[in-house]
Amino acid sequence: MHISEGVLSGPVLLSGAVLAAAGTAIGLKKLDYDHIAKAGMLSGAFFIASLIHVPLGPTSVHLIMNGIVGLLLGWAAFPAILVALAMQAVFFQFGGITTLGVNTLIMALPAVVCYCFFAPLLHRSPAVALTAAFTCGFMAVLMGGIIVGLSLMFTEEKFFEVAMAVVAAHLPVMIIEGIVTALCVAFLKKVQPSMLPGYSPKEL
Amino acid sequence: MNVRLLSLLCLVAALMLLTAGAALAHRVNVFAWVEGDTVFVECKYPDGTKVHEGVIRVLDSASKELLSGKTNDKGEFSFKVPKLDDLTVVLEAGMGHRGDWPLSRQDLSPAGEAPGQTSPAASQPAPKTEAPAAKELSPAAASPLPAGIDQAIEKALDKKLAPVMKMLAEMHEQKVRLTDVLGGLGYIFGLVGVAAYFKRKPG
Numbered sequence: 001m002h003i004s005e006g007v008l009s010g011p012v013l014l015s016g017a018v019l020a021a022a023g024t025a026i027g028l029k030k031l032d033y034d035h036i037a038k039a040g041m042l043s044g045a046f047f048i049a050s051l052i053h054v055p056l057g058p059t060s061v062h063l064i065m066n067g068i069v070g071l072l073l074g075w076a077a078f079p080a081i082l083v084a085l086a087m088q089a090v091f092f093q094f095g096g097i098t099t100l101g102v103n104t105l106i107m108a109l110p111a112v113v114c115y116c117f118f119a120p121l122l123h124r125s126p127a128v129a130l131t132a133a134f135t136c137g138f139m140a141v142l143m144g145g146i147i148v149g150l151s152l153m154f155t156e157e158k159f160f161e162v163a164m165a166v167v168a169a170h171l172p173v174m175i176i177e178g179i180v181t182a183l184c185v186a187f188l189k190k191v192q193p194s195m196l197p198g199y200s201p202k203e204l
Numbered sequence: 205m206n207v208r209l210l211s212l213l214c215l216v217a218a219l220m221l222l223t224a225g226a227a228l229a230h231r232v233n234v235f236a237w238v239e240g241d242t243v244f245v246e247c248k249y250p251d252g253t254k255v256h257e258g259v260i261r262v263l264d265s266a267s268k269e270l271l272s273g274k275t276n277d278k279g280e281f282s283f284k285v286p287k288l289d290d291l292t293v294v295l296e297a298g299m300g301h302r303g304d305w306p307l308s309r310q311d312l313s314p315a316g317e318a319p320g321q322t323s324p325a326a327s328q329p330a331p332k333t334e335a336p337a338a339k340e341l342s343p344a345a346a347s348p349l350p351a352g353i354d355q356a357i358e359k360a361l362d363k364k365l366a367p368v369m370k371m372l373a374e375m376h377e378q379k380v381r382l383t384d385v386l387g388g389l390g391y392i393f394g395l396v397g398v399a400a401y402f403k404r405k406p407g
Contacts, residue, residue, distance in 0.1 A: 031403070033400065033405055036396055037396060039396070043395075048389070
């Protein structure tokens with residue numbers, strides 16, 4: 001899902017960078033002392049997740065994990081994903097420095113959108129919470145694919161074709177991410193409910 | 205119930221087939237080398253999957269496109285050196301994947317000289333047609349030998365060097381190493397410390 005350097009035109013890169021910077025600023029503003037460690041851990045998890053290749057048929061896909069990062073961090077997903085992507089660009093040559101802004105937007109914006117939609121559902125009954133978590137992981141990748149298509153639209157490829165290709169190729173990832181996100185939420189609900197958003201000790 | 209399960213399995217299988225064509229990596233590796241007057245290009249994703257149907261474009265030093273084509277199923281592409289210049293081989297594998305490999309003038313110069321020697325390909329058939337006549341006159345003369353040896357050496361070298369080139373191509377692939385992973389994680393935790401410092405509660 002990372003876009004390489006030299007593919008996108010200047011204006012797209014610039015607007016991506018501006019939007020990512022705005023998101024990161026909001027994220028940093030909302031990130032309070034108590035959540036810094038959590039953001040760091042999830043940033044690390046996101047950084048590593050791209051290395052986990054899941055063999056699927058003759059090819060392999062890798063996890064993105066923007067759904068769970070967004071669900072647990074909210075707006076702080078922007079700085080967390082930005083840092084992780086910067087590290088991936090420097091150490092693994094995934095994506096690139098000039099495309100950092102666009103790539104951050106591709107993965108962090110769906111994360112925040114998912115947070116807004118699904119975080120309030122996590123404290124409902126287990127069935128609702130798990131469905132919300134699965135949909136969250138699924139949708140975060142789907143929206144990412146749509147943003148990839150949008151950003152490529154302004155260069156040479158056709159939006160619909162690219163978006164469809166990216167989404168179709170990521171279908172297995174979406175399903176896997178949905179399952180992983182649901183498992184994470186189920187686990188956290190049992191073991192460490194304070195990590196979930198909107199947690200209030202009253203529930204104990 | 206069983207029918208439903210079966211159709212679900214079919215759907216999953218179909219999805220897998222659909223997605224088989226697209227390898228999802230973040231980066232594509234391009235490696236190009238020169239053999240004679242031909243440039244060979246090999247394209248792979250970092251996990252070793254070949255890039256098929258990737259678009260190759262060859263640019264000159266002024267970024268003008270000289271030729272283009274598509275890689276085959278093995279992720280390979282080859283073309284005759286179009287021009288003695290600093291070339292760039294660009295691979296576009298779709299969905300925002302792009303890689304390039306520079307070929308300097310020096311890399312191409314042996315190839316540039318070969319056509320300069322009135323091109324071995326063209327000179328090769330010529331002695332053959334003359335050979336019967338020459339044999340009748342003096343079988344021991346063997347005057348076209350140097351040219352023949354030249355070509356034989358070049359061929360043998362290309363053959364012997366092919367595995368070396370392959371090895372170089374493999375070495376050029378930047379695989380993810382443990383040090384990279386640990387280094388990245390270290391930076392992230394370090395940044396957490398920085399953030400914690402600036403957000404600390406006074407007092």
